[in-house]
Amino acid sequence: MSHLPKLIEDLALMLGIAGITTLLFKMLKQPVVLGYILAGLLIGPNFSLFPTISNLVEVKIWADIGVIFLLFSLGARI
Numbered sequence: 001m002s003h004l005p006k007l008i009e010d011l012a013l014m015l016g017i018a019g020i021t022t023l024l025f026k027m028l029k030q031p032v033v034l035g036y037i038l039a040g041l042l043i044g045p046n047f048s049l050f051p052t053i054s055n056l057v058e059v060k061i062w063a064d065i066g067v068i069f070l071l072f073s074l075g076a077r078i
Helices: 006-027 032-043 056-077
Strands: none
Touching (some): 006 056
């Protein structure tokens, strides 16, 4: 029985919860960004009701890279 790396499991958890909150907040006609913030709170290490991220260091590195790309794309538009 093969196991997925923890990073892949963490990314799948993040994308799944973000997708569910996106659908929920669109149905409620609320800003989707609030849904993403709620998703981050639900899967964060301080909230133990749902499964949480297990490898915080690798996820933080990917989050930093995502912020760099976001800022670059915003700066390229100006």
